[in-house]
Amino acid sequence: MRIGFVTLSGLRLVNAPLLEMELSFPAISRRAAEIAALPNLGLLTLAGMTPRRIDVEYLEVPDANSFEAPSHFDAVAITALSATAKESYQLAAKFRAHGTQVIIGGLHATLAPVDVKPHADAVAIGEGEMVWPEILADLERGTLKSVYDARAKGFFDLRKAPMPSFHLLDSARKPRFTVQTQRGCPLSCEFCASSMRLSPFK
Known part of the structure; x- marks a missing residue:
């Protein structure tokens, strides 16, 4: 299985009317390049949890519109922020067109x-590490469920986190790596949902 x-x-600069007017955003473009140089630690951690009998690849997509999805995967795991949800759905549709299962x-x-549910074969809610072993087992059995809710399993102990699979990164990329030292937030700011919707501070 692959x-x-x-x-x-990076940051998304995809507002069609602005792009058609050929407006440039030098400050934003510089910041986008800096962010693009940082790998996705969550996905690399899940890759590190994946047994070696399974082939894994890490793909960074700078532009969902021009991206041509490869067809050799049995399944793909896509991470989505609300700000990039529509583009994540574009990616999902391109993979599903090949018969690839999308989480x-x-x-x-x-x-x-x-x-998210209409755009994916499975939705992973909460901390991915809590449900990834179950997702892998179901993929291998051909019994992938539509929803995997980590919140019912408690919270992930960061001390058990595997080493992220940094070896999957393109060797030509800038040598920048992220390190995870904590999760959650000890504050309860009224304008922020993180203390209520995400894992507790740890």
Whole structure:
């Protein structure tokens, strides 16, 4: 079995009317390049949890519109933010057109699983590490469920986190890596939902 881990890289500069007017955003473009240089730690951690009998690849997609989805994957895991949800759905549709099973997780899937469900074969809610072994087992059995809710399983112990699969990164990319030291937030700001919807501070 072969699984792809797919993420959109950088900031999205895809407002069609603005692009048609050929407006440039130099400050935003510089920031987008900096963000694009950072790999997706969540997906690389899931790749690190994946048994070696399964082939894995990591794909960074700078532009969902021009992206041509490869057809050799049995399944792909796509992470989605609410700001990039539509583009994530574009990616999902391109993979599903090849018969590839699509699992969508991340913050948007956790906050709006009903919105995600029509675009994926499976939705992963909450911390991916809690449900990834079950998803893999179901993929191998051919019994993938439509929803995997990590919230019913408690919270992931970061001390048990595997080493992210940094070896999957393109060797030509800038040598930038992210390190996870904590999750959640100790504050309860009234304008932010993280303390209520995400894992507790740890």
